[in-house]
Amino acid sequence: MPKESLDSDKVNYMIWRGLVYSLIDRDIAQVTKDGVAAVNGFFGPLTPTSTESPAPDEGEFENARKHEIDNEQPQPTTNGPASKRGRLSNGYENGFEPTPMELDDEQNPDENAYPSPEQLPSPVVATVGPEQGTQMDKVSELSTETIFLELSDDQTSRNAVLLQCEWNPRDPQILAAVGTDALARMWTLDHRGTVITVMSPTSDESVKFALPNNHNLHQQPLEVTWTSDEDFVICGGDLLQALHCVDGVISPTRKYETREGHALSKLSFDWRTGSLATASETGTIDIWDQTGSRRSFNAHQGVITSLAWQPLPFPVHVSDDSERLLASAGEDGAISIWNARSAETKSRSSMTMGSTVVSLSFTPDGVFIAGGTTDRILIWKVEDPALPRASWLRSDQTGWRTPMSQDSAGDENQYNLCWDANGHKLAYGAGNSLAVINFRQ
Structure with missing residues (x-):
């Protein structure tokens, strides 16, 4: 059996019909056995039906009626459908404020009075922002700054296993390591950035100089040219620097003013x-x-x-x-x-x-x-x-x-x-x- 549609016009008609019946009842003025007319309203009698006790004044009766309605459970009425029950008082002393009905919305296109479970809308997932714990900052890539150290220069000791390594507690440039195959070695890391090395072709001696400001050699490759037997110039990126090499020491001299970028x-x-x-x-x-x-x-x-x-x-x-x-x-x-x-x-x-x-x-x-x-x-x-x-x-x-x-x-x-x-x-x-x-x- 198809469901009957329900809209605001039909509800208003039902209310109007009940009011008409209530008016007829009051006009007929049903007489009780004591001869007192019982005046009924839409929700029940408006005057007491017994004369054994004096009738209270109008204010006391109204307060008593409201108190009774507020405390009693709603009872079925005979003036509407069986599924309708009386409403509890909304607490307003001078009337009530109606709540607009939303029966005419387009949320039920098949015109049934009540939507079936299949027609209920899916819940909307609230997305206010990123989920808690989501990392938004860029991850720093450290691979390009890694220095790999040889545990041993001896080919016969290349299979040594590192057992422990420790930094010097006072000098952050010294690293020591020990291991199997009599491995015991210490490194002095002068600089972890770009280091310039000048080597002599007639000896095994070499001189090193660490560039300041941690020049990134991967992003800014360096070019070098000698300008005399003891002086040379390097360039790369925004760097253009002259250096002097004598007595086993490299020292910077002139720094050229280049344009940024x-x-x-x-x-x-x-x-x-x-x-x-x-x-x-x-x-x-x-x-x-x-x-x-x-x-x-x-x-x-x-x-x-x-x-x-x-x-x-x-x-x-x-x-x-x-x-x-x-x-x-x-x-x-x-x-x-x-x-x-x-x-x-x-x-x-x-x-x-x-x-x-x-x-x-x-x-x-x-x-x-x-x-x-x-x-x-x-x-x-x-x-x-x-x-x-x-x-x-x-x-x-x-x-x-x-x-x-x-x-x-x-x-x-x-x-x-x-x-x-x-x-x-x-x-x-x-x-x-x-x-x-x-x-x-």
Whole structure:
């Protein structure tokens, strides 16, 4: 049997109908056995039906009626459906405030009086914010700052098992370790950041210097060039620092004022004029004089990959008004030659290789320049760079394609070009492969 729908119009009709019946009952004025008319209201008699006791005044009767209704349990009435029961008093002395009915909402589309359990809405899950205990901060990655220490330099003791290690309680730079196979070793960790080491080619001696401010070598690789027998300059990121090495001690000297975020990546020194050239990842070249002043010009679109000063044979003298040529290459595939002493910001000449130029090299006499990409080399004459004089294709050489070089081709990130003392042969290195190219017999 289908359920009957129930809305506010039907409820209002039922209430109106009950009021009409109550009015009829009062008009009929049913007489009791004592001859006193019993006046009834919609919810019951309004006057007492017995004359044995005096009738209370109107106020006392009203209070008594309210007290009786508030304390008694509701009884079924005969003026409405069997499922309806009388309401408890809401506590208002001067009437009541009706509560709006919500029977006409569109929450029951099948028009049944009561929704079935299948039609009840699903509970809504409250999501005020992240669950308690959820980590919102970024996790610091410590792998790049790890230093690995060898437990033993002796090959026969490489299987030693570490049993205990302890830091010196007063010196945080000293770490000791003991273990099996007579392992007992102590390390002095001068610095956990970037350390510069100068080694002597004629002895086993070396000198170390720790960079201040914990320079991150992984994010900002360093370039270095000697400016004399005892002085050198390093650059990387925002760092451009001159250092002095003598009597087994490295000490900083001049620190150049660089632009923040300039990202220096290449460095080259011209001992003929004492000029220092630096290149940035933004394509800018800076020429620094001996006083620390600089002159800048935009050279490439993007990262500059190589810088090289043109060599001059002896006894060529460089006067104050002589030009000084500097070659640069970049990821934009261009090679440009600049007069570093000129106020002109336009290059003296330029060539293009079509893809990223990874290395540059002048012949010792400065007559030719070679540029290399990942797969070929082109050689130009400096005074006439309109067309290359020679070329070499890496893919054409069968000896280059060894099984090992094929496996590591995807890992190549270092390339080198250099000429022999006569300018006849060119060495080209890429990854773990090295080729010697004959240019002139």
